[in-house]
Amino acid sequence: MRPEDLATAVASHAHPRQLARAREAVLAGQRPPAVARRLIVESWERVRRQGVDPDRGADCRPAPPGEVEHRRVRCGITGRALRELRAGLVPAAESAGHIVVIVDADGRVLWREGSPELFRRADRLGFVEGASWRETEVGTNAIGTALVEGVPVQVHSCEHYVRSHHTWTCAAAPVHDPRDGRLLGAVDVSGPAEAVHPTTLALVRAVAGLAEARLREEHRASLDRLRAVGTPMLAKLGGQALVTDRSGWVAASTGLPPVDRVALPTRHDTPRIWLPAFGSCSVEPLPGGLLLRLRGDAPATTTRVVLDVRRAGRSSLTVHRASASWTNHLSRRHTDILLALADNPAGRTAAELAEQLFGDRGRTVTVRAEMSRLRRKFGDLLDHRPYRFAPELDVTVLRPGD
Numbered sequence: 442m443r444p445e446d447l448a449t450a451v452a453s454h455a456h457p458r459q460l461a462r463a464r465e466a467v468l469a470g471q472r473p474p475a476v477a478r479r480l481i482v483e484s485w486e487r488v489r490r491q492g493v494d495p496d497r498g499a500d501c502r503p504a505p506p507g508e509v510e511h512r513r514v515r516c517g518i519t520g521r522a523l524r525e526l527r528a529g530l531v532p533a534a535e536s537a538g539h540i541v542v543i544v545d546a547d548g549r550v551l552w553r554e555g556s557p558e559l560f561r562r563a564d565r566l567g568f569v570e571g572a573s574w575r576e577t578e579v580g581t582n583a584i585g586t587a588l589v590e591g592v593p594v595q596v597h598s599c600e601h602y603v604r605s606h607h608t609w610t611c612a613a614a615p616v617h618d619p620r621d622g623r624l625l626g627a628v629d630v631s632g633p634a635e636a637v638h639p640t641t642l643a644l645v646r647a648v649a650g651l652a653e654a655r656l657r658e659e660h661r662a663s664l665d666r667l668r669a670v671g672t673p674m675l676a677k678l679g680g681q682a683l684v685t686d687r688s689g690w691v692a693a694s695t696g697l698p699p700v701d702r703v704a705l706p707t708r709h710d711t712p713r714i715w716l717p718a719f720g721s722c723s724v725e726p727l728p729g730g731l732l733l734r735l736r737g738d739a740p741a742t743t744t745r746v747v748l749d750v751r752r753a754g755r756s757s758l759t760v761h762r763a764s765a766s767w768t769n770h771l772s773r774r775h776t777d778i779l780l781a782l783a784d785n786p787a788g789r790t791a792a793e794l795a796e797q798l799f800g801d802r803g804r805t806v807t808v809r810a811e812m813s814r815l816r817r818k819f820g821d822l823l824d825h826r827p828y829r830f831a832p833e834l835d836v837t838v839l840r841p842g843d
Contacts, residue, residue: 460599468495480590481600484581487589487753488602491577498579498603503571504549513552516545517618517625521655523552526616526628529648531555539632542568544584546624548575559632566605568631579603583613584629589754591615591624591773593649595642598634610637614649619657620688623770624754628652660690667692667730674732681719681735684727692730703733704818706760707768717819746822746830748783749839750776760822769818774798778811783838788827 463477467485477485493499504512513519518526523543530541531554540555540563550572553563563569576585580602587594593614598607613629628649630641664686671684671693681696689705697719706714715721716733725732745761756776759768771779781789781797789797791805791812798808816823822831830836 464495464599464602477600480586480594481581481596484576484586484589485602488576488580493577493580493602495580495602496604498605499577501573501578503567503569503573505571509549509551509571512545512547512549516551517623517656518543518545518551518616518652520659522616522652522659525652525655526648527552527554529651530628530630530645533644534630534632537632537636539630539636542574542584542629542631543626544574544588544629545626546588548573548578548585548588548627550574551626556632562633563631566609574629576602579606582606583611583631584627587613587615587627587629588624591754593642593646595639597637608634610634610641612642612645614642614646616649616652619653620660620686620690621770622772660686663729664690664692667727670727671730671732674727678734683719683722683733683735684730685733686730697735704769705731717822745835745837747837747839748776748779750780751839751841751843758819760819774811775815778808778815780838782823782829783836786829786832786836788824788829790827794828 459474460477463473463482464485466473467482467489470489473482473485489495526543527541533539534541534555538556538559540553540559542550543552544550550568550570553560553568553570568574573579574582574584576582576589579585581596582601583594583596586596593612595610595612597610601607601609609631610633611629611631613627615627616625617623618625628645630645667684667686675682675684675693675695678695682694683691683697683703684693685691685703685705687705689703691700691702694700700718703716703718705716712724713721713736714724714733719733719735721736722733723736725734747759747761748756749759750756754773756771756773757768758771758779777798778794781794791808792802794808794812795804796802798804812823812825812828816825822834823829824831
């Protein structure tokens with residue numbers, strides 16, 4: 442996160458009365474005074490459009506214990522990453538009279554630890570294990586807003602959309618899967634509004650980063666184990682072949698130039714798949730991965746590309762080919778770039794994209810770097826000079842309300 446983004450994410454120093462007036466202006470559909478942060482105002486407006494009750498929030502029952510346990514297993518925040526979050530935050534939260542909450546990508550509270558005294562206040566608010574803390578349920582709050590924006594966020598007192606939350610302060614940071622950038626969930630520290638401290642967000646952000654580092658280490662270790670299985674196997678094969686994990690990260694290869702990752706289709710439990718960079722391949726499952734043998738077939742024709750931006754923070758690009766289909770989850774910036782290209786089939790220069798995305802035609806270096814990442818990921822789907830989707834593609838955009 443850039444310094445200016447971190448400053449935007451920290452709770453406002455404005456007086457609560459000023460923030461309350463800004464919130465009331467948004468509720469009335471008016472332009473709020475500049476005292477409220479842009480990130481908060483955008484969240485207020487988003488929540489107002491969703492019809493959330495500004496006094497009580499939505500009526501959402503907590504998930505039962507069995508579902509909570511199932512979500513804990515599948516959310517991806519496990520092992521050393523989970524221990525890192527707890528060890529880095531729980532002792533500090535307990536001493537400060539705060540609580541630590543970990544949610545999954547749907548905003549469901551999976552773990553809650555910290556001050557027993559604050560638990561009782563949280564219980565009255567419905568801030569319990571299994572509860573949904575998305576913006577669509579409880580309005581603007583650090584957890585829900587961090588999940589939407591994909592960045593660490595601190596929300597204090599009247600910055601909360603729902604009035605019953607105005608006695609609270611909270612700071613949350615998202616946690617992503619280092620293998621594919623997928624949002625796993627978020628970690629949050631919450632407490633009484635009078636106990637707000639600007640360094641809380643920095644602490645939460647740092648500990649979330651350590652958790653992601655642990656996930657990255659675990660991924661490297663799993664690739665090493667897969668390499669130990671795959672390398673002897675490849676040595677006995679002729680032709681071209683790859684051993685990858687199920688996210689497409691390459692553990693070993695033979696007869697091919699070095700590559701870090703290939704774009705696997707969503708379904709790869711079939712005898713054959715089609716890869717953008719290599720064409721048709723046979724698939725053999727391995728412990729923790731796949732053996733892909735290249736067949737040299739002509740690439741299948743792309744029939745349809747679907748850019749789905751209906752849910753904020755959950756955008757995806759799905760490729761439908763004659764032989765297979767797969768979906769790639771997108772970051773917010775990559776979503777903005779691909780949406781700009783979809784809306785302009787004739788293409789955009791780097792300067793035009795920079796002006797559209799950042800309001801600054803001079804930020805072409807950033808645009809070219811992001812386009813380079815996108816083209817490595819999506820292969821033959823994107824052209825350059827100008828940047829655009831390949832003309833032969835049938836590109837569809839699914840927008841909110843579709």
